[in-house]
Amino acid sequence: xxxxxxxxxxxxxxxxxxxxxxxxxxxxxxxxxxxxxxxxxxxxxxxxxxxxxxxxxxxxxxxxxxxxxxxxxxxxxxxxxxxxxxxxxxxxxxxxxxxxxxxxxxxxxxxxxxxxxxxxxxxxxxxxxxxxxxxxxxxxxxxxxxxxxxxxxxxxxxxxxxxxxxxxxxxxxxxxxxxxxxxxxxxxxxxxxxxxxxxxxxxxxxxxxxxxxxxxxxxxxxxxxxxxxxxxxxxxxxxxxxxxxxxxxxxxxxxxxxxxxxxxxxxxxxxxxxxxxxxxxxxxxxxxxxxxxxxxxxxxxxxxxxxxxxxxxxxxxxxxxxxxxxxxxxxxxxxxxxxxxxxxxxxxxxxxxxxxxxxxxxxxxxxxxxxxxxxxxxxxxxxxxxxxxxxxx
Numbered sequence: 253x254x255x256x257x258x259x260x261x262x263x264x265x266x267x268x269x270x271x272x273x274x275x276x277x278x279x280x281x282x283x284x285x286x287x288x289x290x291x292x293x294x295x296x297x298x299x300x301x302x303x304x305x306x307x308x309x310x311x312x313x314x315x316x317x318x319x320x321x322x323x324x325x326x327x328x329x330x331x332x333x334x335x336x337x338x339x340x341x342x343x344x345x346x347x348x349x350x351x352x353x354x355x356x357x358x359x360x361x362x363x364x365x366x367x368x369x370x371x372x373x374x375x376x377x378x379x380x381x382x383x384x385x386x387x388x389x390x391x392x393x394x395x396x397x398x399x400x401x402x403x404x405x406x407x408x409x410x411x412x413x414x415x416x417x418x419x420x421x422x423x424x425x426x427x428x429x430x431x432x433x434x435x436x437x438x439x440x441x442x443x444x445x446x447x448x449x450x451x452x453x454x455x456x457x458x459x460x461x462x463x464x465x466x467x468x469x470x471x472x473x474x475x476x477x478x479x480x481x482x483x484x485x486x487x488x489x490x491x492x493x494x495x496x497x498x499x500x501x502x503x504x505x506x507x508x509x510x511x512x513x514x515x516x517x518x519x520x521x522x523x524x525x526x527x528x529x530x531x532x533x534x535x536x537x538x539x540x541x542x543x544x545x546x547x548x549x550x551x552x553x554x555x556x557x558x559x560x561x562x563x564x565x566x567x568x569x570x571x572x573x574x575x576x577x578x579x580x581x582x583x584x585x586x587x588x589x590x591x592x593x594x595x596x597x598x599x600x601x602x603x604x605x606x607x608x609x610x611x612x613x614x615x616x617x618x619x620x621x622x623x624x625x626x627x628x629x630x631x632x633x634x635x636x637x638x639x640x641x642x643x644x645x
């Protein structure tokens with residue numbers, strides 16, 4: 253083979269080899285990377301529960317009130333009641349909550365639900381609706397409408413009273429199923445008012461009352477129970493520790509009722525109705541005052557002698573409802589004036605004496621200046637166990 257032919261064949265083989273080579277297609281461009289998102293911030297930690305044992309709430313409580321009636325004729329104060337509560341307003345308005353029992357109705361006009369055979373002995377009380385503003389100006393926050401005079405003008409009269417109080421920011425409890433629930437000093441408070449009169453929250457239905465208190469205690473920090481019960485008059489100052497009657501009407505066993513509602517979760521129990529003051533006790537760490545007497549009653553309710561002596565009971569509770577300390581601010585009614593501060597401290601003297609008479613171990617220590625405080629026992633060393641009082645039969 254010639255050299256020229258050999259070169260041709262070599263070139264041809266090289267060309268064929270080049271044609272057999274496969275060229276790979278170019279790789280696609282990479283997808284752009286997803287941007288890095290910052291992590292979601294963690295929710296802030298829940299604030300710690302407040303130490304309710306360190307919290308404090310003060311409650312000023314008084315008994316029966318009725319600033320004058322215009323039925324069957326005008327028996328309203330000369331100044332229309334504007335200044336009737338002025339002497340006690342500083343004490344009432346200084347408390348976180350001020351409570352009282354409102355006798356009669358607040359309604360303009362209307363006829364009573366019952367008729368009186370003798371108009372001169374007619375115990376029906378009707379005050380003008382504008383009087384609600386006088387109670388608000390004195391510092392009242394909540395009132396009981398559970399008593400025998402709340403229905404003097406029927407349920408329509410009680411409805412008018414509820415509306416008049418609500419219009420000035422005063423809460424109420426008393427009609428069957430009507431309870432007050434509100435916030436005060438960072439605590440959720442309930443006020444439950446009971447009486448022995450029909451269509452009211454019934455004191456005599458112990459089972460229902462116990463159940464109701466338990467329900468409110470489960471959703472409220474402070475549960476205050478107030479009742480209109482017990483016999484009446486100067487012979488009713490001592491507790492009988494039994495079912496009471498007055499002119500044949502059942503008035504309840506107020507000690508049984510009060511201790512029962514405390515066991516169910518009530519933190520403060522305030523009684524009224526006898527028209528005289530009664531004893532107090534500390535039961536399971538809670539304060540029970542069995543009657544606060546007549547506080548501000550201008551007409552139609554006797555204030556002679558001890559029936560005109562009454563306290564403003566100021567109590568301090570912690571956020572768990574336990575009684576911390578209190579004071580008896582003594583007042584006296586000398587008509588035609590409204591309740592006046594009593595330098596003789598007669599309400600204090602009465603309540604201290606009756607407490608010593610009725611209870612062997614009331615769990616309270618009284619001071620001459622009106623202050624009173626718990627007497628701690630071995631049971632108080634356990635924060636969840638509080639001592640009760642034993643009645644003197």
